[in-house]
Each structure stands twice: as C-alpha cells, then as structure tokens.
Amino acid sequence: MTHTRVLIIGSGPSGLTAAIYTARAQLNPIVIEGEPSSTTDQPGGQLMLTTEIENFPGFPEAITGPELMANMRAQAARFGADLRVTKVQKLDTTVRPFRAWLTDDVEPSITADTVILATGARSLMMGIPGEERLLSHGLSTCATCDGFFFRGQDIAVVGGGDSAMEEALFLTRFASSVTVVHRRDTLRASKIMQERAFANEKIRFAWNSQPVEVLGDDRVSGMRLRDTLTGEERTLDVTGIFVAIGHVPNTSLVTNDVELEEGGYVRTGPGSYTSIDGLFAAGDVQDHVYRQAITSAGSGCIAAIDAERWLEAQGL
Amino acid sequence: MSENITTLTDATFNEVIGASDKPVLVDFWAEWCGPCKMIAPILEELAVEQADKFAIAKLDVDVNVATATQYSVMSIPTLLLFKNGEVVARLVGAKPKGALLQEITASL
Numbered sequence: 001m002t003h004t005r006v007l008i009i010g011s012g013p014s015g016l017t018a019a020i021y022t023a024r025a026q027l028n029p030i031v032i033e034g035e036p037s038s039t040t041d042q043p044g045g046q047l048m049l050t051t052e053i054e055n056f057p058g059f060p061e062a063i064t065g066p067e068l069m070a071n072m073r074a075q076a077a078r079f080g081a082d083l084r085v086t087k088v089q090k091l092d093t094t095v096r097p098f099r100a101w102l103t104d105d106v107e108p109s110i111t112a113d114t115v116i117l118a119t120g121a122r123s124l125m126m127g128i129p130g131e132e133r134l135l136s137h138g139l140s141t142c143a144t145c146d147g148f149f150f151r152g153q154d155i156a157v158v159g160g161g162d163s164a165m166e167e168a169l170f171l172t173r174f175a176s177s178v179t180v181v182h183r184r185d186t187l188r189a190s191k192i193m194q195e196r197a198f199a200n201e202k203i204r205f206a207w208n209s210q211p212v213e214v215l216g217d218d219r220v221s222g223m224r225l226r227d228t229l230t231g232e233e234r235t236l237d238v239t240g241i242f243v244a245i246g247h248v249p250n251t252s253l254v255t256n257d258v259e260l261e262e263g264g265y266v267r268t269g270p271g272s273y274t275s276i277d278g279l280f281a282a283g284d285v286q287d288h289v290y291r292q293a294i295t296s297a298g299s300g301c302i303a304a305i306d307a308e309r310w311l312e313a314q315g316l
Numbered sequence: 317m318s319e320n321i322t323t324l325t326d327a328t329f330n331e332v333i334g335a336s337d338k339p340v341l342v343d344f345w346a347e348w349c350g351p352c353k354m355i356a357p358i359l360e361e362l363a364v365e366q367a368d369k370f371a372i373a374k375l376d377v378d379v380n381v382a383t384a385t386q387y388s389v390m391s392i393p394t395l396l397l398f399k400n401g402e403v404v405a406r407l408v409g410a411k412p413k414g415a416l417l418q419e420i421t422a423s424l
Contacts, residue, residue: 036354038393038409048350066350087412136391136408145349148377149390219390 003111004030005316006307007100008081009088009253010118012045013293014283016072017300018116018307023079025308030082030110032102039141040122041250043085044069046284047293049142051170056293065144068293091115091253093276113316114278114307117254117266118300121247121284121291126158130214131243138220139241143167147242150175155240156223158211160184164244165193171242172202179236181206183228206236214241249285263288272303278314280306320363322373326380333398336371339424343374344384344394351410352393358413366417369424370397397423 006022008015011033022029033043042048047065054062063071077083090101092108098115099108123141125131131139140146143157147170155175157168160182168178180197185207187194197203206225212233213224222237249265251258259267259275265288272280282303283296324332324342333340343359345352363372377384377392387396387403397405397420405423407416 035412036351036358036410037412038351038391042351042354042410044350044354048354050350051348064348066353070353138390140391142351142391145351146391148346148392149384219388 001107001109001111002030003097004028004082005113005311006030006116006304007098007110007112007114008032008116008118009091009100010034010045010120010250010283010285011043011073011083012047012069012118012120012283013072013297014120014300014303015045015116015118016069016076017297018118018282018304019076019081019083019300020072020079021301021304022116022307023076023081025304027308027311028080028082029116030112031076031084032088032100033083033085035085035087038145041087041119044073045120046122049144050166051144053293072297088253093254093257093279096278098278113311113314114280116272116300116303116307117274117279117281117285118283118303119250119253119285121249123243124246124248126211126214126243126245128211128213130216134214134216134220134241137218138216138239139214139243141243143170143242143244146240147171147174150240152176153239154179154237155242156181156206156236156238157242157244158182159244159246160187160189161244161246162189162193165189165197167242167244168203169193169196169200172200175202175240177202177204179204179206179238181209181211181223181225181236183208183210209236247284247288247291249288251285254279261288272299272306278310280310320367320372321359322371324373324375324380324383326382329375329380329383332373334401336398339370339397339399339404341370341372341420342396342398343372344377344387344389344392344396345374346376346378346392348378349392354410355393355416358416361413362417362420366420370420395420399424 006029050065102109395407
C-alpha cells in the first residue's frame, strides 16, 4: 500500500494540469490515468478522440488532440508526477485518509490525504434498437478514428451541438454527403460552427428527426427516423452513423457519497471544493456548461491550488 | 518503431502472413488515430513477452487501403489474428493489456 498526499484520478486536461501544479509544489502526486479504450476513461481523455484543436491558446497553427495530451503528460512527468495506466476500481471517501483500490484485493492499493477527481465525461449513446449490435460496424462515436473508412459514402451525424458540427465537417473530407440528424429545428452549436456547417455543400440537415432504429444486418444500411412534429417515420439510407448527442459525467466512483447537481455532475464551489472535505473535482465531471480543453485545464489548476492550501491548513 | 513488430504493406501482406509458422496479430492503425496510439506501447510489450506464441505486425490503413478494405476494417484500431492465413479473431477498439491478451490467447 502506498500513501500519497494527492491522488489524481483521470488524465485529461484537468487531471494533467492538476498533476503539473501539484508536482511542481513538491506534493508528489499519483495520477491514475485510466486504461486504453475507444469510448471512455482512456488515458488522455476525450481529446484522444479528436483531431485538430484550434482554440487552445499557445498553438496558433493548431495541434492535434493526442499531441496536446502527450505534451501535457510529458510536462507532468518532467516534474515527477507518478503516472499510472490503470483504473481506480473503488474509492472510499468516508474515512481519512481516503482509500483507493486498483485491484479486487481486500486491502486498498493507495491511501490519499486528498483526491482530485478528474474523471471527465463520456459520450451518450442513443439507446435505440440496432445501436449496440452495429457499433464498430458502421456506427461510431469517433469520427476521427473511423471517418476514413467512409470514403465516397453517404453517412449521418446525430446531434446538434459543437461536437456534432465538428464531426460533420471533419467527415466531409471523406464522405460524399453528411446528413446532420437533429431532433429540433435549430442547432445548439456555436455560431462559427453553424456557419461552417451551413456553408458546406456536402452537409445536409434532417430537422425535427428522432432516430428510432439503426438498420442493417452485419453493417449499417440506414436509420429509421421519426418526425418529432408529425410522428411520421421514414428511412434515411446511410452506410455510416456517427453519434454526437452529448455527454454524461463519469461519477461512478463517488455517486453514493458526494453531492451531485442536476444531470449527475459533481457539485463544486467555491473553486473545486466538493461536499466532501479533501475531495476536489475538476474538468468535465463537474462542468456541463463550458466543457472546453482550456476551461478543463484551468479547473485542474484551481483544484491543485485548492488541494495544496487545504493540505497546508490541515498541517498534512 | 520496434524491431519486434513487422511493418506490412498491401504489397507484402499476403506473403508475410502466409509464410509465418506462428499466428500473426495484425494491428490496423493510422497516425491520426488516438486510440491506436494508446495500444501501441502494449503491442510493443506483447511482441517481446509473447514472442514464442505469436508474432505481431502492423499495417497503416492510410496508405494500405486495399488490405484494410479486403478485411472489412471499418474502425481502428482493429486487431486481426491470423492462423494459417485465416482470420481467427477480430478485436475492435482500444482495450487494456490484460483484456487484449486474454482475447488473443483464447483464439490461439
């Protein structure tokens, strides 16, 4: 069993920024990075599934998500953060120091004076028939991973936010047409992304359309859509479907103990303080409003400083 | 790039897979794929640790479209395990080392 003053769970922009700050403050943080996955909890977080990041300050020519995360990781490692590619199975915040299990053992693997929860969020799925069966067989949650395989095909993106527009625009590099399927008649996406999408000749819109079934035997052949105004159903013939309908926070480690907000996000404030003394939260696990790489990194910095001052005040 | 992992191309694929006396695990990947980067270090480790059980090779789908299409790869990373030239296992998506090894070993 190892004891640490700061245990950081998650390795997206918030987790790694917290790691850089606490490592530089000589707190020797342990960072549990997560495990390789194409969907959730992966080391590097959601940016590992993106391409160009154009709005992270300091990179005027843009940088790719995986590159940015590799840089942040190297920076945390340089200051001595103990980075581990594994998952926290269980966390106990009812006793002090907190206890974390990385295995199924009875004994905890790590005890920690403070925990910075930076577990992020994962993509929501549609929860309709055919979806699970055809995942990776034409249905995808990662345009940058899979878009390449849809050269010259007609495909669809489900969703109306920035992520959906980003995916749709990216996919026009390969596909002959991209239909944005959205259940309302206006987009949630930012103005700049909307304008880019409307200006792109390959992008079409299926407004007021609710997906009800993914069609196809061993690969996607189409999607059943229900008109949200008339209730009428129709089939959209597409060979690829990319789902970008939003996110849910990864709170399973703390659900029973910490105060959550509506929507299941961890309630924070002031700063990164949660309802549990010594437990701090940063990044998308506590933010359903801004959800940017830069705000996430900023909140990781806040959590690091909060944790450092809390430890000082406790004499730990 | 590790010397323990063979780089395949459309031109060399059949020859290398056909000539192998051990099962071969082929990693279909691309430079722009984040999850592919996540499993790359795991494959490097397995190439050494499991060298007596199976060989590992990789194919960049970006420049070797024909082979990727032939094997219906639609999502990367995809790992295909070849035994006597036939596909005996298909693993799609990044996974932890233990899970990957377990699925590979089950099909050896």
